[in-house]
Amino acid sequence: MSTLITNIAELMTQDLEHRVLKNAAVVVEGERIAWLGSAADAPAADDAVDAGGRAVLPGWVDSHTHLVFAGDRTAEFEARMAGESYSAGGIAVTVDATRRTSDYDLTKLAMARVSEAVSQGTTYLETKTGYGLDVEHEARSARIASTVADEVTYLGAHLVPAGSDADAYTDLVCGPMLDAVRPYVRWADVFCEEGAFTAEQSRRVLEACRAAGLGIRVHGNQLGAGPGVQLAVELGAASVDHANYLSAGDVAALADSWSGWKPGSGTGVRGTVATCLPACDLSTRQPLAPGRELLDAGVQVALASNANPGTSYTSSMAFCVATAVLQMRLSVHEAVRAATYGGALALHREAGKDADGERAVGSLAVGHRADLQMLNAPSATHLAYRPGMPLTYAVWRAGVRAR
Ligand SMILES: N=CN[C@@H](CCC(=O)O)C(=O)O
Ligand SMILES: [Zn+2]
Structure with missing residues (x-):
């Protein structure tokens, strides 16, 4: 037909x-x-x-979402609009609500969010775990995510649960939890930020997941300068996401990572995509990620919604594109490219593979x-x-x- x-x-x-x-x-x-x-x-x-x-x-390629969750964080949003700042601790509120929700309801919630995204033009979508934070609930989130999204990312290293020792929890993320999610996921991610995981803990998670055959990605440099970008580049992550607070060295490292890539033919060694999340930046009142500077330096850039209940409760990629043009000074063509081809590049899906019939997207x-x-x-x-x-x-x- x-x-x-x-x-x-x-x-x-x-x-x-x-x-x-x-x-x-x-x-x-x-x-x-x-x-x-x-x-x-x-x-x-x-x-x-x-x-x-x-x-x-x-269609939009949304390479960064967190759609498997229950509960509501309106009060936190209101407090933020009244002047409070975002901190990683809010994640625990969603973890609590998510754990208390049945498989059936959690699946329904995630499916409804995917439908909402598709009805706004998203045709390829990644989503993450990260609101389970124990072996049972991370595995459940990964399983549910695999039934609703095109790509699933393991984010057991989203927050150290209250009462846990950070290093012991990191061991869990690198061991039994990884084993439990492994059948459902293609990627692993870590929130490398003050209040979440240190550089050393993040490295352990990324190395363990990479050794288990997963592609890696990093939440980095969201709330302040930090080691996330450098770690992502050093370990060959497909993407570093947020990237709000970048030093000249961070931008140079990202640009260098693309030196073996031929954009004209889409061949060579892919570097680390900088994935900007403008809806999140607005909702947390962070400075917008320096998308213009990154593109000018030769970095491949993606735009994604980061749809989640804490920092970005929207899956509107059109909103992200408009913001990128109006406030980040990308051209329309650049912004649309970042929200389509850029997202595909961040998920290693821009070229497709003949062997398993996987087609290029973006x-x-x-x-x-x-x-x-x-x-x-x-x-x-x-x-x-x-x-x-x-x-x-x-x-x-x-x-x-x-x-
Ligand atoms: N930064 C870390 N994780 C999410 C927020 C999750 C939450 O607050 O629930 C993000 O990408 O912004
Ligand atoms: Zn995120």
């Missing part, structure tokens, strides 16, 4: 050549993109959709997964020009119409 989507005013491909086509068309066949180009040259298909002069771009090209969104607007510029407007008009996820 094939579908021709035609009469597209602007097709922002985010492919390796950064092509933006006018008066374009796309053919979707099964789960893949079978053809794209000028509408005048489009081949016939079983079915046709008239875009009516709207814009089409890749950009539009023949053979890639047919993950597309159509805006109720003639160009992607409207994402920033009309911030906050409900511009998602249609969504295809792996070739299936999801909205």
